[in-house]
Structure formats: C-alpha cells, structure tokens
Amino acid sequence: MQDSNLVPDKKLVVGGDVGFAQTKLSCPEKNINVTIPSAVAEPQHAMAGIGCGQKLFVLDGGKYVFGHDALVPGSKQIQSLDEEWLLKYMPGLICAAAAAAGLDLHEVGILSTGLPIEMWRRHQNLAKEILQTIHCNGETYTFDRIDVRPQGVGALGYHTQLGAPADECGLVVDIGGNTVLAVRYDQLRPIGTNTRQYNELGVLSVARALTPFLSEMSGGRTVTEIKAMKAIRDRKYLAQDIGTQIDSTIDSYAERLLANLRSDYRDIIPELDRLVVAGGGAYLVGEALRKEYPRVTVLAEPEYANVRGYAYLSGLSI
Secondary structure (H helix, E strand, C coil): CCCCCCCHHHCEEEEEEECCCEEEEEEHHHCEEEEEECCEECCCCCCCCCCCCCCCEEECCEEEEEHHHHHCCCCCECCCCCHHHHHHHHHHHHHHHHHHHCCCHHHEEEEEEEECHHHHHHHHHHHHHHHHEEEECCEEEECCEEEEEECCHHHHHHHHHCCCCCCCEEEEEEECCCEEEEEEEECCEEEEEEEEEEECCCCHHHHHHHHHHHHHHCCCCCCCHHHHHHHHHHCEECCEECHHHHHHHHHHHHHHHHHHHHHHHCCCHHHCCEEEEECCCHHHHHHHHHHHCCCEEECCCHHHHHHHHHHHHHHHCC
C-alpha cells in the first residue's frame, strides 16, 4: 500500500538541478525540460506600459531577476562560486526555471535535486530545509518531500533509466559549471571507491579563461563568467565572431580535463565496462574523451542527465 505521506493527491515529481552556470528543471509527467542561465541580478529601472520588461521575483532576501533577464545590457549581476551563493539563490532559480517552463509549483509533490558531492556531504539537510517551503511573489510553495542527491548520481540514474545492463560497472564523468564529478559505479550503483570531485574544473573555467579577451573587447569593462558563457554559446560577442578564440580555449580546457583523468584513472578505465559522460560540458569535450578512451557513452542531451535522473530516482520510491 502506498504511503499517503509521500505524494498526496498524486502530485508531480520534478527534478531541479541548480548549478553555478545553468539551472535545469525536468517534469516527466508534463514532458517539461527547461534550462535557464544561473544568472542573478538586481532589477533595472522600468517604465510601466512599455513592453513586458524583466520578470521580478520577490523573495525573503529581496527583489531579484534571474536567468536571461539577468543578462540584459547594464545588468548588475550578483555572481559567486561560493556554496553560500548557491544555497541562497537556489529557491529563486527554481522559481525562475518553473516560470520559464510554465510549471505551477503548487502542483509539485516531490522536488528532487542535487549538489556537488563535497557540498552534498556538508549541506544536504540545509538544502532540504531551504527548499521545503519557498515564499515567492506572494505565493507559498510547500513540497511534500525534498530529495537531495550527489551530482553525478543523478546522471547514473538517467543512464540506468535508458536501459544500461544491470551488471555494468563504470565511471560517470559529470562536467558541470564549477565542478567535474567522477562517480564510480558497480552494478549500476554508485560507490565511494575512486569517486572524485574536481573543483574549478567545470565549464566556467573556459569562461574564466576567456574573460580577459572579452574585457579587452569591452574597453576594459568587467565581463562576468555567466556573460562569457553566453558568448561561448553564441560564438560571438558585441556582434563580433569569436569562434577562433573559443575553439582554442576549449582545446586547452579539454587537455586539462584529460590530464586529470589520465593521472587518476589511467589503470582503472581500461578495466571498466563504460565511461559515461554527462553535464553541459559534454558538448565541449565529448569528442576528445571518445578519442582518448574506448567504450564511451555521451548521454543524449547530457545537460539534462542529472535532472532527469533525479526525477527518475525519486519516482522509484513512490
């Protein structure tokens, strides 16, 4: 018999992945998968009656704009790679992603999310507390259950959902914004042995390496890493093509990532069934990993691997 305390009224199971570079939301029942930049900024002056303007989010901590609205020209961004920043703005980024998806958070029973492994060990209970009840724009959203898992474990869940063999052993390389998580698994279950977290090796390091060049293009103005990420996706900045500079920076980044994997997994990967690549950074270095190692699987739409896996794993326990 189903425990009525888990999901009263058969509410939705939603996966939310709040990272330093991007925030994703996935709701399998509604076929929703949405991504917004993890950009936070102060609202700009707006004159009523002219266009829609920025969408304002009023939270316990103040008034903010999130996502694409936080990247408009002149934005005073609030950006950091500190854990405190991520925890503080996680509720707002979840609300902003839900708004972008047209999802009513009142319909959500289980919100399933994740944190980088080291942060998860320290702050999983705090994250649950922060997300349990969210006050936003005069609404109160209370969830029946908050699940918080280590990043990379969600991607493994998604790999399992896609039909991986039950006896498979391997390594998930989850390339996020600030961190790269290498999660060892055996029989599709995560194990601590040879699981690692690489700090400041995520795709924001590509943006960080590019910011001096972009700042020079801007006449010396500061360019945040979030804005640099947008330039990388667009392959242009200030209407100028910067593809050559981006490709060179990505090549250097791929070699740095591979050097870490060679150092730590040289004798391990050849004995594994599968190297599974996930996260938004898979688009940048997936081919380099395929050339380096046999038996590599880059998950389809790898940026959604964690968030889909969170929803899948939480749905198993209903």
